[in-house]
Amino acid sequence: MLTAQMLRKGLKTRRFGSKVFCFEVIDSTNACARALASCWADEGTVIVAEQQTAGRGRMGRTWVANPFENLTFSVILRPETPAEGINLLPLYAGVAVAEAIERATGLSVVCKWPNDLLVNDKKVAGILIEGSLKESSVEYVVIGIGINVNQREFPPEISSTATSLIIEGGKEYSREDLFREVMRSMEAHYKGLTSHGFQRIIPKWIDRSAMIGRRISVNQNGSILTGTVKGVNEQGALLLDVDGTQTTLHAGDVTILGTNGR
Ligand code: BTN
Numbered sequence: 159m160l161t162a163q164m165l166r167k168g169l170k171t172r173r174f175g176s177k178v179f180c181f182e183v184i185d186s187t188n189a190c191a192r193a194l195a196s197c198w199a200d201e202g203t204v205i206v207a208e209q210q211t212a213g214r215g216r217m218g219r220t221w222v223a224n225p226f227e228n229l230t231f232s233v234i235l236r237p238e239t240p241a242e243g244i245n246l247l248p249l250y251a252g253v254a255v256a257e258a259i260e261r262a263t264g265l266s267v268v269c270k271w272p273n274d275l276l277v278n279d280k281k282v283a284g285i286l287i288e289g290s291l292k293e294s295s296v297e298y299v300v301i302g303i304g305i306n307v308n309q310r311e312f313p314p315e316i317s318s319t320a321t322s323l324i325i326e327g328g329k330e331y332s333r334e335d336l337f338r339e340v341m342r343s344m345e346a347h348y349k350g351l352t353s354h355g356f357q358r359i360i361p362k363w364i365d366r367s368a369m370i371g372r373r374i375s376v377n378q379n380g381s382i383l384t385g386t387v388k389g390v391n392e393q394g395a396l397l398l399d400v401d402g403t404q405t406t407l408h409a410g411d412v413t414i415l416g417t418n419g420r
Pocket residue numbers: 185186187188189210212213214215216217219221230231232274283284285286302303304
């Protein structure tokens with residue numbers, strides 16, 4: 159089982175991972191992190207679990223991952239940004255985690271809006287951001303990250319769209335090393351963004367996006383929109399050309415057409 163001592167060994171970050179709490183079983187690391195963030199927890203505190211009984215995914219879905227094989231954790235942030243700035247956090251988290259996975263494995267990772275990470279067109283990691291606002295500023299943000307690391311098989315309903323680092327890289331990876339890379343990468347990008355503005359993440363996200371110029375379909379609560387991706391705007395919303403009309407999307411479930419990268 160992962161322990162805080164194992165994960166923090168050799169970690170040189172200042173804040174990210176300065177406090178790590180590991181659980182063998184928990185309902186959801188995001189739920190736990192939110193509870194801690196609403197009372198005392200410092201920025202950079204991380205909650206890690208081997209197994210979640212109610213792991214949360216985007217759009218009300220659940221996140222299921224085999225215990226002892228993957229990384230499921232949540233990081234507490236207290237960014238000093240007006241509430242709108244929070245919309246760029248998915249792009250920040252996507253870029254930071256993608257870079258960390260690349261550094262730890264050598265695999266090439268691309269970002270899919272809003273914050274999925276793909277290797278060879280299949281989903282290798284998901285990110286769920288939840289937060290609390292107080293008087294139109296951000297009280298706290300929880301960045302929940304699930305990375306499929308050493309899991310070789312997935313349930314039938316996701317087996318054609320999900321992958322893991324062991325499947326793509328053909329070898330087992332150290333979860334501790336990967337965790338430390340994620341902490342380093344998140345801290346490095348966060349420093350830059352908090353001093354120079356979160357907008358700075360946009361070109362970085364576009365550089366590693368699987369989407370610009372691609373045909374996609376977007377499911378927004380059952381209504382499907384198909385178009386060509388033009389970019390993202392200053393709020394992190396996706397700009398889509400739908401039959402010649404520019405459409406701005408703030409949420410949705412994207413399928414990149416011509417691949418299986420859901
Ligand atoms: C998604 O792709 O739908 C987002 C998945 C996010 C899963 C992670 S696992 C750790 C953290 N705790 C949760 O309950 N969810 C996130």
